[in-house]
Amino acid sequence: MKQLIECVPNFSEGRDLSIIKQITDVIESVKGIRLINVDPGHATNRTVVTFVGEPEFVGEAAFRAIERASELIDMRYHKGEHPRFGATDVCPLVPVSDITMEETVEYARLLAKRVGNELNIPVYCYEYAAYEEKRRSLANCRSGEYEGLAEKMQTAEWMPDFGPTVFNARSGATAIGARNFLIAYNINLNTTSVRLANAIAFDVREAGRLQREGDPLTGKISTDENGEPVRIPGTLKKVRAIGWFIKEYGIAQISMNLTDITVTSVHEAFEEVCERARDRGIRVTGSELVGMIPLQAMLDAGKYFLRKQHRSVGIPDREIIKIAVKSLGLDELTPFDPENRIIECLLKNSGKQRCEKIQSIVRGKIG
Amino acid sequence: MKQLIECVPNFSEGRDLSIIKQITDVIESVKGIRLINVDPGHATNRTVVTFVGEPEFVGEAAFRAIERASELIDMRYHKGEHPRFGATDVCPLVPVSDITMEETVEYARLLAKRVGNELNIPVYCYEYAAYEEKRRSLANCRSGEYEGLAEKMQTAEWMPDFGPTVFNARSGATAIGARNFLIAYNINLNTTSVRLANAIAFDVREAGRLQREGDPLTGKISTDENGEPVRIPGTLKKVRAIGWFIKEYGIAQISMNLTDITVTSVHEAFEEVCERARDRGIRVTGSELVGMIPLQAMLDAGKYFLRKQHRSVGIPDREIIKIAVKSLGLDELTPFDPENRIIECLLKNSGKQRCEKIQSIVRGKIG
Numbered sequence: 172m173k174q175l176i177e178c179v180p181n182f183s184e185g186r187d188l189s190i191i192k193q194i195t196d197v198i199e200s201v202k203g204i205r206l207i208n209v210d211p212g213h214a215t216n217r218t219v220v221t222f223v224g225e226p227e228f229v230g231e232a233a234f235r236a237i238e239r240a241s242e243l244i245d246m247r248y249h250k251g252e253h254p255r256f257g258a259t260d261v262c263p264l265v266p267v268s269d270i271t272m273e274e275t276v277e278y279a280r281l282l283a284k285r286v287g288n289e290l291n292i293p294v295y296c297y298e299y300a301a302y303e304e305k306r307r308s309l310a311n312c313r314s315g316e317y318e319g320l321a322e323k324m325q326t327a328e329w330m331p332d333f334g335p336t337v338f339n340a341r342s343g344a345t346a347i348g349a350r351n352f353l354i355a356y357n358i359n360l361n362t363t364s365v366r367l368a369n370a371i372a373f374d375v376r377e378a379g380r381l382q383r384e385g386d387p388l389t390g391k392i393s394t395d396e397n398g399e400p401v402r403i404p405g406t407l408k409k410v411r412a413i414g415w416f417i418k419e420y421g422i423a424q425i426s427m428n429l430t431d432i433t434v435t436s437v438h439e440a441f442e443e444v445c446e447r448a449r450d451r452g453i454r455v456t457g458s459e460l461v462g463m464i465p466l467q468a469m470l471d472a473g474k475y476f477l478r479k480q481h482r483s484v485g486i487p488d489r490e491i492i493k494i495a496v497k498s499l500g501l502d503e504l505t506p507f508d509p510e511n512r513i514i515e516c517l518l519k520n521s522g523k524q525r526c527e528k529i530q531s532i533v534r535g536k537i538g
Numbered sequence: 539m540k541q542l543i544e545c546v547p548n549f550s551e552g553r554d555l556s557i558i559k560q561i562t563d564v565i566e567s568v569k570g571i572r573l574i575n576v577d578p579g580h581a582t583n584r585t586v587v588t589f590v591g592e593p594e595f596v597g598e599a600a601f602r603a604i605e606r607a608s609e610l611i612d613m614r615y616h617k618g619e620h621p622r623f624g625a626t627d628v629c630p631l632v633p634v635s636d637i638t639m640e641e642t643v644e645y646a647r648l649l650a651k652r653v654g655n656e657l658n659i660p661v662y663c664y665e666y667a668a669y670e671e672k673r674r675s676l677a678n679c680r681s682g683e684y685e686g687l688a689e690k691m692q693t694a695e696w697m698p699d700f701g702p703t704v705f706n707a708r709s710g711a712t713a714i715g716a717r718n719f720l721i722a723y724n725i726n727l728n729t730t731s732v733r734l735a736n737a738i739a740f741d742v743r744e745a746g747r748l749q750r751e752g753d754p755l756t757g758k759i760s761t762d763e764n765g766e767p768v769r770i771p772g773t774l775k776k777v778r779a780i781g782w783f784i785k786e787y788g789i790a791q792i793s794m795n796l797t798d799i800t801v802t803s804v805h806e807a808f809e810e811v812c813e814r815a816r817d818r819g820i821r822v823t824g825s826e827l828v829g830m831i832p833l834q835a836m837l838d839a840g841k842y843f844l845r846k847q848h849r850s851v852g853i854p855d856r857e858i859i860k861i862a863v864k865s866l867g868l869d870e871l872t873p874f875d876p877e878n879r880i881i882e883c884l885l886k887n888s889g890k891q892r893c894e895k896i897q898s899i900v901r902g903k904i905g
Contacts, residue, residue, distance in 0.1 A: 361865035362847050363857075422864055452846035456864050457823075479819035480729050490730075497789055497823050498728035503870065 175268035175514065176229045176275060177207075177352065177463075181260045182218045182240050183249050183343075185211040190243045191218050197239045198222050201232040205518050207463060216251030217260070221462070223267060223514055226278045230285075233262055237286050237345060246317050246343040254310075256317045257343030261309060263298065263350045267465050267514055275349040276300045283347040287333025290342075293324060294333040297348035302332055309346055317343045354429040354468070355461035356437060358444045359422055359503055361454040368414025368423035374447040375440070376412035376427075379404040407443055409434040420504055424459070437464070438472040441499050457500025460507070466515040469495050542635035542881065543596045543642060544574075544719065544830075548627045549585045549607050550616050550710075552578040557610045558585050564606045565589050568599040572885050574830060583618030584627070588829070590634060590881055593641070597649045600629055604653050604712060613684050613710040621677075623684045624710030628676060630665065630717045634832050634881055642716040643667045650714040654700025657709075660691060661700040664715035669699055676713055684710045721796040721835070722828035723804060725811045726789055726870055728821040735781025735790035741814040742807070743779035743794075746771040774810055776801040787871055791826070804831070805839035808866050824867025827874070833882040836862050 184190045191211055199206050208221040222232060237259040244258035266275040279300040287294045295312040296302055305311050315323045321338035323329045330336055360368055373380035382401040383390035393401040409431035416423050425444055429435055445455045473491035474484045476498040492509050501507040510516045551557045558578055566573050571591040578585040589599060604626040611625035633642040646667040654661045662679040663669055672678050682690045688705035690696045697703055698711065727735055740747035749768040750757035760768040776798035783790050792811055796802055812822045840858035841851045843865040859876050868874040877883045
């Protein structure tokens with residue numbers, strides 16, 4: 172199996188699509204890179220680009236994109252609703268296939284060093300690529316945003332990891348990191364009730380729900396000795412979740428981000444939601460993957476359901492994937508085409524097909 | 539609400555479609571009758587026709603169809619794999635909407651009398667319309683088939699209820715009856731295993747499974763004092779069920795006939811199968827209605843799921859139906875269009891649309 176990394180740079184331009192096109196063109200100019208998604212936001216004035224490839228080529232494509240963005244985007248004139256501090260605001264690398272997080276961190280740091288040295292842009296390394304604990308958090312690195320950057324960079328605490336120690340007014344700064352693959356995953360319910368969907372979401376998500384005195388919905392929020400609200404954690408680690416109503420389909424969903432599928436996998440999230448929904452008289456009718464999923468996650472899901480049936484897992488991958496799709500009900504709302512949704516399958520086809528804008532990931536984002 | 543009866547005559551011709559067309563034409567010539575399905579079988583040389591309408595018109599349409607069949611079909615030349623004893627072999631009336639079984643029986647007997655008197659065809663009244671217990675069973679009425687009819691009619695025991703007491707060689711005899719609405723209903727599983735599907739089917743169907751000594755699959759069949767095999771009944775009354783594999787969808791189903799939804803409703807069958815499937819590590823992923831369903835059955839299902847969620851059932855019918863469709867997963871394999879699948883909705887549209895051959899009911903039949 173080839174080593175694969177996904178790269179999800181966010182550029183501070185979401186309105187002028189000709190600029191975005193010039194950036195994605197340089198990404199696609201690199202050998203073997205597959206552009207998976209381009210998701211511009213008007214209000215945020217920001218575009219999320221997703222591409223995948225072998226590590227060296229991903230590094231090269233990311234470098235060229237950051238370079239092109241520094242030529243085309245001028246942060247002195249940027250306005251938008253999303254926090255940001257640079258033309259290329261963030262650039263996370265994500266291990267997808269046959270590669271460890273440690274190796275991915277090395278590629279992220281190599282990229283960071285090159286961007287700092289060759290493009291004269293201050294770079295902060297974050298999440299798994301961070302050199303110190305407080306820089307793991309992207310929010311910490313970016314606090315104060317572009318407008319506060321010149322001053323922040325002068326403090327010893329926030330000297331960039333790479334690049335100039337003086338403010339680059341045109342490009343701002345870029346956070347480059349390594350993080351786990353994030354799966355945007357929605358579970359469909361046989362109800363229109365957002366209240367019920369939220370109740371189940373709060374049962375399972377790591378952040379749980381606020382503890383209240385008396386009535387669990389309207390009672391006074393409990394606080395600890397420091398006056399901080401007390402939370403009752405949910406059952407699933409590394410899971411963010413809320414309930415919402417999807418007008419298009421006329422049903423409520425639990426919309427989840429699975430931020431580390433080595434801790435909570437897709438099928439574990441599904442099964443737990445089925446159980447908690449059941450407790451509340453609700454039936455899970457299917458589910459929906461927003462964006463891409465690694466092959467291994469699909470195979471793990473299929474094998475889990477086969478084992479539960481005491482059936483052999485020694486069947487072809489495509490049969491295992493089929494069991495996963497049927498068991499999770501991934502085709503309930505829209506057809507699920509493994510060729511276009513499983514990262515490894517998509518890449519196999521990259522010679523044949525040009526990039527299309529796949530389903531927008533906007534709906535999968537949780538604040 | 540209008541009174542509605544469904545009529546499901548079976549004609550002893552399944553190969554010459556021009557003959558079938560002439561019969562369905564006279565059915566459709568009657569005011570307000572909606573032809574719902576025409577299902578010819580080559581091997582059986584038999585066609586099952588389904589139509590619906592108000593009681594008097596259904597009686598008239600059935601009479602005209604039996605008359606036309608007696609002109610076009612000559613039983614002396616009929617061969618086919620299905621038991622039969624007449625040109626119009628059976629003609630059951632089924633209460634569908636706002637009508638009791640007692641009233642339906644009256645319409646069936648009126649039809650029987652008219653066919654006997656005006657068409658000179660011997661008629662046996664069966665199921666709810668039977669005048670004596672042993673004639674309730676269609677199999678009893680038809681035993682000996684066409685070939686044995688001349689002799690059988692001479693016995694006092696099997697004198698027809700209506701019509702001539704002498705053999706009509708051309709038309710044979712017709713069984714006219716009243717029975718409950720039968721729903722052909724398939725439940726989809728997340729497995730390819732027919733063995734597992736059958737295990738669940740045997741858990742729930744009224745006929746259950748054969749009791750065996752030792753190994754439940756291969757052990758010697760237990761017998762009672764009369765040497766009859768002993769059966770362990772399943773959990774659902776008035777339900778026939780088997781497991782099968784649907785190549786088209788690549789999954790196993792439990793294929794059911796619900797023969798009295800006042801005893802076991804669609805949603806009760808679904809819920810019980812979900813539970814028994816769960817016991818065996820299987821997930822029910824959705825289900826499939828083959829043919830038509832009465833509105834009330836859909837409303838009952840929707841309300842059942844709403845109540846289970848502690849939600850109000852005081853919402854518009856179309857919303858209740860939507861909850862039923864989503865909860866039962868009726869649209870998992872093919873889109874479920876209430877307008878064309880709920881009998882009352884279909885009839886409302888009958889002015890606009892001509893009859894189409896809706897999904898064949900062949901797959902829904904269980905031997």
